[in-house]
Amino acid sequence: MVYKDAKKFVEDIPKLFKNVKGALLNVFCYQPNGYKTNMDFCEAISKKLDELHIRHSYLSIKYSSCLIMLRMANINLQFNETVLLVTINDSDVAINGFKYTENGYKEVCDKRININGKENAKLLRDEILGESNPKKIVLVSLSKDKTFVKFLRKVLKSNKLIAFDSMPDIDENVIDDIAKWMFDKSFIKYHIIPMCERKYFFITAIGKETFSFLFLEQSEILPLKKTCYVSRCNEYIIYADNLDEERRETMEVEKRCHQNKITVTVDMENFIKVKHETIIFPQLEAFPMNLTLKHSIMQIPVIGILDGISVICLRKNCRYKFLDSWNGLYGKELAISFDETKPKFFEDAFKALLQKPSFGI
Structure with missing residues (x-):
């Protein structure tokens, strides 16, 4: 249909x-x-x-192709043994290495090499294998030009090599292997551990300027979870998938905190979730109370510094309190920039340092 x-x-x-x-x-x-x-x-x-x-x-094209290659080569490995899948395209070679684990085949290598058929055989073989020592090497051509197949058969010639001149379509045996795993997770003979198929990127924005801070690369093992921290000096956090840039999500950066915590998870089906939290440093939050308890006689102002944030406490009515004009509990960023004749401080300095990081601290 x-x-x-x-x-x-x-x-x-x-x-x-x-x-x-x-x-x-x-x-x-x-x-x-x-x-x-x-x-x-x-x-x-x-x-x-x-x-x-x-x-x-x-299923992705890459997942399906790799599974077909494993199936057609009738690969049977022991745990921790590896197989190298070499796919010939019109002008390059895709190399994917997989280690057989108790959860299935885990990708350990993903690279591409341009070829013209005139390379030194030994040097090209070393470049394809790298530091790997695979139990088997499966060579398949997707190109109509069979010159490269003959060339790479010679380059990779060994008792480990299993070579095919073309890639067959997905057949019912491949579908059956996937279906078995869906209903029985112990069936891992030809199961490839899911990988991230979308190329997510995260950027921060200040005015019209944007700065990247996190990438989720394709081929990362799923499920995955990553955490990063964003300075409150930024204005927005924007994230999207390179393949679907029209779908952009924007979050405002929270100012009433010490840091913004971003936790990104991608599940087995490649769906992303982003959790945005505010972080208050407990050491700074308890700073006035600790000063009051431990220094009952002291009257002088005290500056507290932690992870790039500074707060000022003054003694008032027999106890220390945050100085409101120094942004109270949330304090100010310890940053200074000399990108211009007149130095910049705090948030202004942070913005300048994003542009010219070598012009300040």
């Missing part, structure tokens, strides 16, 4: 998937009519399938 309207397809899922236990979806490269982005489309599919209690898994 062919659908030109993605929303119509999603609406028809209950009818199309009637009496279905599981669904395999190869849709990451699809630009859907009816949805703004591919991610919106995938989320709509998952929501509908979850409502129907249908298990599902998203």
Whole structure:
């Protein structure tokens, strides 16, 4: 069946998937009519399938290709042994290394090498293998020009090499292997541990200036979780997927704190969640009370410094309190910039240092 309207397809899922236990979806490269982005489309599919209690898994071109190569080569490894999958395209070679683990095949190498067929065989072999010592090497060509296949057969010639002149289509045996794992996680003979298929990026913004601070690269093992901290001197946090840049999310940076904590998780289906929290340093929060208790006679102002934040406490009515004109509990950034004749301080200095980090501290 062919659908030109993605929303119509999603609406028809209950009818199309009637009496279905599981669904395999190869849709990451699809630009859907009816949805703004591919991610919106995938989320709509998952929501509908979850409502129907249908298990599902998203397949990528890379995942499918690697699985086919493992299957057609009839690879059988022991735990911690590795296999190198070498795919020939028209002008380059893709090299993917996998280690067999108790959870399935874990990718340990992902690189591309440009070739012209005139390279020194030994040097090219060393470049392809790198520091790996695979149990098996599987060579497959996606190019109509078979010159490179003959060339690389010679380059990689050994009793480890299993070579094919072309890549077959996905057959029912491959689908069956994926389906078995969906319903029995102990079936890992040809299971490849899911990898991040979207290239998420995170940037901060101050006015019209933007600064990158976190990338989630493709091929990172899923599920994944990353945490980073953003200075409150920034104005916004923006994140998106390089493949779906129209779907951009923007969060305001919270000012009434010491730091902004960003926790990013990507689940097994490549769906992202971003948690935004404010951080108050407990040492600074308790600073006035500790001064009051430990220094009952002291009257002088005291400066507290922690992780680039400074606070000032003054004695008033027999106890220390934060100085409101120094931003109270939240304090000020310890930054100074000399990018211009007149030095800049605090937030102004922070903004200048993002542009010219060598002109201050």
